[in-house]
Amino acid sequence: MKKLLLFSIIVVVIMASFAPATIFAAAPQIKGSDVMVIGDSYFALSGEIVRALENEARNAGVLGANDRFRDYTVSGSTLANNGIPSQYTNGINSGKVKYVIMDGGGNDCLQGWTPAPYNENTPFIKNATDAVTNLLKKMKADGVVKVFYLFYPNPNGDLNGLKAKLDALRPIMQSTIANTTEKPETYFFDIRPAWDGHLSEYTLPDGIHPTTAGSVATAKAMWAEMQKVNFFGTSTPTIKYGDYNNDGSIDALDFSALKMHLMNPTHAYNEVLDLNLDNTIDSIDFAIMKQYLLGIVKNLPYK
Ligand SMILES: [Ca+2]
Numbered sequence: 001m002k003k004l005l006l007f008s009i010i011v012v013v014i015m016a017s018f019a020p021a022t023i024f025a026a027a028p029q030i031k032g033s034d035v036m037v038i039g040d041s042y043f044a045l046s047g048e049i050v051r052a053l054e055n056e057a058r059n060a061g062v063l064g065a066n067d068r069f070r071d072y073t074v075s076g077s078t079l080a081n082n083g084i085p086s087q088y089t090n091g092i093n094s095g096k097v098k099y100v101i102m103d104g105g106g107n108d109c110l111q112g113w114t115p116a117p118y119n120e121n122t123p124f125i126k127n128a129t130d131a132v133t134n135l136l137k138k139m140k141a142d143g144v145v146k147v148f149y150l151f152y153p154n155p156n157g158d159l160n161g162l163k164a165k166l167d168a169l170r171p172i173m174q175s176t177i178a179n180t181t182e183k184p185e186t187y188f189f190d191i192r193p194a195w196d197g198h199l200s201e202y203t204l205p206d207g208i209h210p211t212t213a214g215s216v217a218t219a220k221a222m223w224a225e226m227q228k229v230n231f232f233g234t235s236t237p238t239i240k241y242g243d244y245n246n247d248g249s250i251d252a253l254d255f256s257a258l259k260m261h262l263m264n265p266t267h268a269y270n271e272v273l274d275l276n277l278d279n280t281i282d283s284i285d286f287a288i289m290k291q292y293l294l295g296i297v298k299n300l301p302y303k
């Protein structure tokens, strides 16, 4: 037992000394090239939402300082007529992605004159929702893991009935996405609450597109939602590894508790003490905790 323990400690020390220093740094957890952004002028006109969202990701340590998402957004794009879907095709043809951030449907609402009332069979709605169903299906086949679909704020003014059309499209698009079976994990995000009470401040004189303040607020709200749903899978695990006595810190008390735990020949498995996530509690975990307390291992669990 003692020999094994010593051996383990030596192995860990050797591994640590040969590993590049960056292995312990808070490295970016996603690559910008894994993230594709597609959509219309709501994103594309100034590009500020995407830039602000990248900043949020950087500030959270999720994206590297000079890394960017892959932005294929084009002003004026519809979902129908292979507009936004063709952005996706262009993007995926130059490299696979795990995450897609998108909007769409606003320009579909602006196509031609359509009398109210609107329902799921109204052409501009049906064409847009059919396009999204097919797009999600293709994304699933291409191995996209998650999709974040941003749906617009209210326009500032009626804008020839645009508000009524968006109000009709919004719930139908949301249920279409929910009912699509072949899709990546898809989040439909209604941005209106973040804009409540700020419509004039956040909207350009055209009544539709976001100002800089509107872009930043939109990105912040998107990021808060992404963190909430752990969109990029980078949130801190809820288990505090190593904190055996659950007092919020990992210290000598936990170290001696782990020692006692190991000395008990019938010791049970305890996830909190499995510091290398190999489903056993043994001398390797003990060695890792020692390294952690010495400041050599910076993060638990240690893989
Ligand atoms: Ca503790």
Ligand SMILES: [Ca+2]
Binding pocket: 273, 274, 275, 276, 277, 278, 279, 280, 281, 282, 284, 285
């Ligand atoms: Ca273990």
